[in-house]
Amino acid sequence: MGNNNKNKEKLNIGNMGSGNKAPKFNPYWIYGVVIIAFLAIQWFTLGGGPVETNWNEVKTTILANNDVKKIVVVNEKEAQVYLKESSYDKYSAKLNNGFTAPQKVGPHYFFEIGPPEAFANNLKEAQANVAEENKVGIEYKTVHNYLGELLNWILPFAIIILIWWFIFKRMSKGTGGGGAGNIFNVGKSQAKVFDKDSRVSNTFKDVAGLAEAKQEVEEIVDFLKSPTKFTKLGGKIPKGALLVGPPGTGKTLLAKAVAGEANVPFFSMSGSDFVEMFVGVGASRVRDLFKQAKEKAPCIVFIDEIDAIGRARGKNPNMGSNDERENTLNQLLTEMDGFDTNSGVIILAATNRADILDKALMRAGRFDRQIHVELPDLNEREEIFNVHLRPIKLSPEIDPAFLAKQTPGFSGADIANVCNESALIAARHNKDLVDKQDFLDAVDRIIGGLEKKNKIISVDEKRRIAYHEAGHATISWLLEHAHPLVKVTIVPRGKALGAAWYLPEERSITTKDQLLDEMCSALGGRAAEQISFNSISSGAQNDLEKVTKQSYAMVSIFGMSEKVGNVSFYDSSGQNEYGFTKPYSEKTAELIDSESKLLIETQYARALEVLTANKEGHEKLAELLLEKEVIFSEDLENVFGKRKWGKPLMVAEVKKEIAAGLLENKEAPATSESTTA
Template identity: 60%
Template sequence: MEPKRPQKKGIKFSIFWMYAVILLILGGIYFADNDNTVSKENVEYNKFEQYVMSGGVTKIVVYTGEDPSAAAFLNDSLAKVVFKKQFSPGQQPIVTTNIPSADSFQSKIDQWQQDGYFKGSVKYEKSSNISSMIWSIAPFVLLIAFWFFIMKRMSGKDGGSGGVFSVGKSKAKIFDKDGPIQVTFKDVAGLSEAKTEVEEIVEFLKNPKRYTDLGGKIPKGALLVGPPGTGKTLLAKAVAGEANVPFFSMSGSDFVEMFVGVGASRVRDLFRQAKEKAPCIVFIDEIDAVGRARGKKPNMGANDERENTLNQLLTEMDGFGSNSGVIILAATNRADILDKALLRAGRFDRQIYVDLPDLNDRVAIFNVHLRNIKTDESLDVETLARQTPGFSGADIANVCNEAALIAARHNKSSVQRQDFNDAVDRIIGGLEKRSKITTDEEKRSIAIHEAGHATVSWHLRYASPLIKVTIVPRGKALGAAWYLPEERQITPTEALLDEMCSTLGGRAAEELFLGHISTGAANDLERVTKLAYAMVAYYGMSSKLPNLSYYDSTGQQYGLSKPYSEERAKDIDAEVSRLINEQYERAKQILKQYASGHGELADTLISREVIFTEDVERIFGPRQWKSRTDEIFASQNEPKALPTPPAIPALPDVSEETDNTPKAESTDND
């Protein structure tokens, strides 16, 4: 198959060209017939005869044809009498009249010549009524052309975005197997469970008899739910590329319009087109724009147009009408605010949760995005995956692109491991600002603060392993520390307390080794306070207020009111203060115990501005506890000849999974 040649851009025709041509023609005729050097006046035949017999006519022009006429050119004396004004040199006064016929008028001219009344020349020309005809029909032509222009603008057929008559039409884009979207399931890395569910929907359309023979029914809809950037729209593109059926794609906001009833009309038009092309798939991206729950906050005012659109969507998806062969695929990251009638079985039979990628999925996603990047042999994809916990697929794509840009900026022939590390640092912490002016006192304060984080976290079991600490300003932070959070499905109380203690290590180091505190711990205190309130009010991890949770997962139950009394609020505040104070004192005790190592670490930071895991290990010795990430990779890299590993202890039974996996965060010392 030969590649398509780029089409040459030609001159695009516009209806305004026709208007311009008409105006030019009319203007030319007007100026041709209305020359400023000619003054014409149409008179009766007897007056024309009197003018000729007076001897003031110098030339006669006879126009033959269906409507014969004659024109007489007057001299200055007669012109002054007829037109009652003085003509300047070069101007030609003319009088015209209608004549019975050219032959009879010729005999009259011969008589005038014999009698001596006329001594000028006679000229015969064929008369033309084109100009008069054009002037008679020109207004109607312009009116009809203007009417066509208005009608096309109203119907949106001249390349516009739509008009009055098309405002209720669906804006869905239709894709087929020969369309521009060539994404397949091979391009979707990770998301193995979600991909299996979506692949089955495509299989329903390709081979429905395989399922209907057993009495099964094709699902009517599937809802893709997950955080932003996890690949929901990418999965929909893969469905469009894999399915051999028409694929309608539109956004939830395309239903919303300022005109009343337009949203419902567009829903009806969308499903009408889908039924005509069934079997097909209809994809609605960001469905929360139109599927928000109805009437939850009547005091805040409701959007009746949006609710009418939702009602029509509910009816079309599962009402009295038949939608056989039409599968609805939708995506949102706000499933908690969707109307419950929209989520019920029969409309969206399946809810496919597209979660953030885990360790193995990140390795697969990196491999996909690295296919078109020239990488160096020193690059280790597994190490990159370990350094990017909590990253979505879009974040990983950004890391790969940023690394390639950094390598190109330094004129490298390939992208190296250091370029990827710089890209991760750039995305997490922001751009380095080595030009920012800091005094020696501020630099020492920042070094002691960051060394405090590193020292405390190194000696806590559940604290995230340290990767890198720097005192170079980056983004809004004056210093930053990078950690490698462990990927856990459930988090014990001890892990949250260790995280709180290591976060307070910077403020504790300032108080112990500087004798005063600063505003550098603003971000640390914010994170610690939120974590403490979550432990007490959400997770029920307080000894004084055990087994209580005031968290509303739907975000709609409590509204502006609190679900507890003022006395209970005081108890929550007291427990939060107790937890923070206990961990702050614990951090101070660890720093006092390892004061010499902390000082050496701070001096290294001041001299080198950056330290790594190897530097901390050299000062404090190897870390006592191995991270779960190391254990995962160790188990995956075990040779197959080894005996079966011991069974993993059973996890406690929980009713709901709680995702507490934090992202790699920087310490803000702004």
């Protein structure tokens, strides 16, 4: 039994050893083996060389003792001394240096001779008293070092080639396999190819919200799966679709979902992959990309951040210093318009700067469709939360609808960050489940930054901050169109010494009254300091910046000034982005300045009026904030009573109530003008 167990142990050990993966082969190992083999051959076969000495030692010792067999002058520079066989043992102690000892046949010593004539005379003088038969003569020999001469020719070129190879390898980013082949692959496409061997796992089920954009993209997949369904009536398959929207809204995720659903080859690359420091590389990569795509049609080509090469020609911020970008764009335009009809190659591209793209790139026939991927609304945020909450261990109290209401203006990437931060916060507090407070803390951290409870603030500063934040909270609670407040804190976060959280309404348009109420609320902090301390501080810098931008937008963009009139100087096309002239006169500029300043001063006076009329409630709220450091909307309700103005009904909610018979169906007059949120 004991022997059997030992045998089993040995077998198990053997199996474990055999299961280890062998190290991956590295081509540089070959270079190392060649160098070691070369050194070994030199070491063991050629043996050592002669020992260096000087003429004085040869003259006084070796030559004087009649131990020299012959002297050979090589290339008129070096004398090599050969010992007699009978005399070798006398010098073996000096010559025997292990593997470096000279061979017994010689040469045994060498030294530099200087001018050959002088050396001949010196040798003759040294042997003046020696019998003629014992004199040592000089043999002259010319030796050609072919290897050294060859290295002298080849080595400089080899160094240049190695440097060139190294630079090209770094610039080619490892495409086309290893080794020197990368030098010739710089102009090759850098696109990652996803086909049947390397499928993308994302599908349309992983894309929450974005209903309209997803529908447009799903049609592209249908085009590729069953093209005859759309072409039998004479239609043509769109050649390209451009995904446009703010950062983090899911443009790249949509493209990944297309790759996962289409079941056709999918080429993915970034716009910056076309741009290199070498002339012509970008255009070459474009040609190679489309060549591969045509060979694998039907397929999809996705170019992320296409504005890297698609910027309008002549609008380059480098002022024409980089023509390579324009050459790449020209090649892209040619390739996109050079397809045969219904070739089965569809181009997808994504950008958040569609206003700076070249008009030739945007025209029909290249990008036939522009798919706008906007920030998600309330219902879409709830769907996105449902996707990102799947891997998180949640408390039963978590309601995605509640979380969606707490994150207005958040993109899909922001919501993913909220979910991740909430899990990290819960883990930091050693919780088994992620609860509602963890999500609220995550939202606060993302919006305001990390709490700095240890920040040194004097008592007077803390009091001023409390009254400042209470001024914001008071005015926002008492004005109809100001955003309803969620909570106020005087705990420092990030760069802010205090902060107020509001819950903005989901608006499609904003009226002048709403903008003025928001402006008055933002100036509430400065007004509260003026009333309570009869002085102002630098704490309102952020508020003043926001209000200044808003007032200038009202006057010069939204046409909300009677004196300036119904004009807008905003260029939504982006064509004047690098212009040096204003689209209005100096007189109009002065009028815009005066009107903007008048708007701000009017709302500041209004904020002073509101706070003066509600001074007692404002002071009570500030003292409560000093005591608790964080107050919520319930505390404001206890001080000022319930807010008079409820939340306006959304269109979807009105339709639901009409369907339920709770509201009378009254049609609103239709409007057709374009509106700006």
